[in-house]
Amino acid sequence: MRATTVLVRGPNRRRRRRQTLLAAAVCLVLTLALAVGVLGYQLFTRDHQDPLRPADAIVVLGGEHDGREDYGLELAADGYADTVLISDPYRPYKRSEQDLMNRVCDAGTDSIEVICFEPHPSTTRGEAMFVQHMATARGWRSVIVVSWRYHLVRARYIFGQCSDREVVMRSVPRSYAQSWRDWAYTYAYQYGGLMKATALGCDT
Template identity: 55%
Template structure:
């Protein structure tokens, strides 16, 4: 009986250590800010996601002169309540700011990066600013650097995330699995 208890205790300690390492690494990768300094770019890319201020933030960066083109990814068809805000943002182009809206295919960050890579090739873009959630920035940065091939500046939506520990655990799990998927799939920008 002593050996069995000791084996169970060792397994429990190893599992807790593994969970602790994932938690600390997750905090560093997904909670800590990973914002690059802003510089003028060819376009501002606003990735799909929550209606959390990202549309307005991307447009405000253009209004501040960081780029004259804003590219908005449409993930709002799944969130009908947010669709009017997206449609207003798509129609908000001015004489000095062009707004391009698209639905990515595949409907993932990789699909968004592939679309931007094709658009950049057509328009001779060499530098983009990408806007997303803070906890998505590391993965989006990796994917865009694979697909885009130019200079990428990552900017998280300026907001806080008051998530419960359980919610953070699900965010970490999703981001870890999606990062592994990005490592495996690479990028085929067509």
């Protein structure tokens, strides 16, 4: 009597299929992560600031006391504008922050006006809305906006939503060296901010 060999292929086929699907899923995730990283680099790490030119006002956005307030004042001292708007959403202050804000908010001279303001809401959108209000009241046609290098694309987009004035974007002259974890967080935060700005629009 001849022996008969029976091949059981069902479980093996299912296992191979699961492995193929898993490999495809991993490849998809890695591809998406690479695409997000490359796009993030183009949007947030590369410098998107504009060449400096005179404007009606200089706007220093909130976010971090990293020299931005003094940079805005320096631009005014160099003759790029005679009004400096400094966003002040940081309250309550630490002692060092209080001293800094007191100093820069009192830095006006006979030729340079300094206006510190608390935006509502305390976001880039609130800052852009305040600038639009001031521009309308004073007849400004252009402003220089100072913020982080990685914030410029989002800030430009929001100011484009909330203001019809010409905007010159400038990044704070500072080191932007960060770990990959910090950049990952920065990219995620800026992507989220862009999506939020798209959803909210701007009601001035």
